[in-house]
Amino acid sequence: MSLLDASLIADVPPFRGINRENLVELLSKAKSERYEIGRTIFCQGEEAHSFFLLLDGHVRVIKVTPEGDQVIARYISNGELFGIAHALGLERYPANAVTAVDCVMLSWPGKLWGTIIEKYPTFATNTYQTVGSRLQETQNKLVEMATKRVEQRVANAILKLANQTGRKTDEGILIDFPISRQNISEMTGTTLHTVSRILSAWENKGIVKSGRKKITVTEDHQLALLAAGELYN
Amino acid sequence: MSLLDASLIADVPPFRGINRENLVELLSKAKSERYEIGRTIFCQGEEAHSFFLLLDGHVRVIKVTPEGDQVIARYISNGELFGIAHALGLERYPANAVTAVDCVMLSWPGKLWGTIIEKYPTFATNTYQTVGSRLQETQNKLVEMATKRVEQRVANAILKLANQTGRKTDEGILIDFPISRQNISEMTGTTLHTVSRILSAWENKGIVKSGRKKITVTEDHQLALLAAGELYN
DNA sequence: ACGGGTATTTGATCTAAAACAAGCTTCCGA
DNA sequence: TCGGAAGCTTGTTTTAGATCAAATACCCGT
CATH class of the missing domain: 2.60.120.10 (Jelly Rolls)
Structure with a gap:
């Protein structure tokens, strides 16, 4: 076999x-x-x-x-x-x-x-x-859902995907499989609309580049700060 | 030993x-x-x-x-x-x-x-x-956090406590240990204020009786309906 | 019985994010 | 290369629930 x-x-x-x-x-x-x-x-x-x-x-x-x-x-x-x-x-x-x-x-x-x-x-x-x-990971997610707001959860989710499955490209770390706004909303307990707005805002700040079912993280350190809730603007 | x-x-x-x-x-x-x-x-x-x-x-x-x-x-x-x-x-x-x-x-x-x-x-x-x-239970809670609103989550949490640890009394099912509004808010990802309001409303409808660190479920079936989100008023 | 700490209730205001509503872009197959 | 479907963006409105702010009730130790 x-x-x-x-x-x-x-x-x-x-x-x-x-x-x-x-x-x-x-x-x-x-x-x-x-x-x-x-x-x-x-x-x-x-x-x-x-x-x-x-x-x-x-x-x-x-x-x-x-x-x-x-x-x-x-x-x-x-x-x-x-x-x-x-x-x-x-x-x-x-x-x-x-x-x-x-x-x-x-x-x-x-x-x-x-x-x-x-x-x-x-x-x-x-x-x-x-x-x-x-079990630990799930429990951590639960705590995150209970205590963090949407932007932080989305930042965290994308950061994890980038770390676990990301591929280095000349633009940054590309998440190596097709993932839609809808998918991310289903990971973070929000709506695709909110995810779209968040990604647009990040794109303007140069933290990510994203397209149809495709996300590249260009400033992972900035994203980590957002995930921790340390940055608000 | x-x-x-x-x-x-x-x-x-x-x-x-x-x-x-x-x-x-x-x-x-x-x-x-x-x-x-x-x-x-x-x-x-x-x-x-x-x-x-x-x-x-x-x-x-x-x-x-x-x-x-x-x-x-x-x-x-x-x-x-x-x-x-x-x-x-x-x-x-x-x-x-x-x-x-x-x-x-x-x-x-x-x-x-x-x-x-x-x-x-x-x-x-x-x-x-x-x-x-x-692991299963935690995952279910995560899904609940992602898809249900506060009242349903609180209903569910109290229902579970009543089922697992409840003691039958002449008034209904009493949760058999001291539990505060704060505790319940920490189980459901909300604030003690919101929990207090919810319990007050339920008390008016005769679904629960509650006091300082004490909750008795008088109408568990009603509570189950609330948990399922089938009742809105 | 009194006093102080802890818990609860309830009102008023504010806001993050959902819901509603279009319009736009990208892709793919005919 | 055209047309339609799937995915994305963005503006506007609405609302659940947080936050702010007191006031009140209850409990226990002295």
Whole structure:
């Protein structure tokens, strides 16, 4: 199953510390698949059949409310696990996952999780660490929502995307996948209109350059100040 | 160490499915302690020395921002684990924990966690399940913050408290520990003034009865409608 | 029973951001 | 190269809820 050389993948964080033999075994149980842009990987409420490791691309994790409002819980990048409902003792996926660009990922059948805990405890521990850091990250976002205003939240969201997935260009740090005003509003709990106004204002001040589904951060330090709420004009 | 009879504690959720021998062993490694009301159990940023199981009482888990704003992440009740930084691969506590009433709890040294995974895998699995459900709960709160207005969030918060920790009285369901308007505002991302106004309005409609640090829900169904945003007047 | 601290209520004003409403730009497929 | 859809901008109006500002109620210790 591995066209992927085990040695190439060995330093992806979820595999850190696993011995060679176990890694090869674990990879042999995975299915590798390509997902084209916009494809739904799994749906909220659906029975959790698999868990995934993203090898290349970006995935949006989306929560949908009964009223139809949509919130982007996080973006998954390169080398991250997702859809790990089984590790959390869940039978159903708690969110949707949709590719933001073309992706390649590994997947394991969810029912394998029990075996994994026993046979590859290092991998299990790494997975739990992922869960732990997501809990923290989510809690931090909650605090941010409760205490910061919209501009700071938007600054923070863009800053994080730039740091995690940004690509250096001659103009600044480009967020490396198509992201709309609407998407950013769904990450920060506001409206696309407000995001548009904020980005326009920043563009005038030379902090960002942006276009259709495209954002480049030119003055990340300024943006960090805005995120911290230290600058008001 | 166990004045506590193992058989009494055996059906506390984190211990579910553990065999008798392991349970006794696990309990023998715990320290049991009483914490009086208002006492700080641990602080955000402090090195994680122990993890805890609350046997009786209520604990507030609080996140503090660099600016000094305070957010109540959750209330811990009877039979719940908390301070489980070690299980998440963290070296420091990510929040404060303060008792909301007099409490009794068990604690284990954090450095034991490695041993626990090996020797009491069932307990470890239960712990991870706790983490999983907290991640979900936190994510749901985030969605709520992003999409619902203040009154709905307050309704939801009070409803949850009433369900989880409420005591039936002849007037309705009483939240069984002292909770101020300020506390509720810190749970819902608003101000004590707004909470006060909302409670006054509800009191006029006969949905709740409330006093100083005391709330009784008299019409929980009405409150559930408000939480869902189905009622506007 | 009194006094001071803590919690609550309620009014008045202000404002950030939502909602409403057009118009404009960019892209892509026919 | 044209037309329509999707995405973006920007002006205006509205409003939920914060902020400002007192006044009042309750509780506990002496």
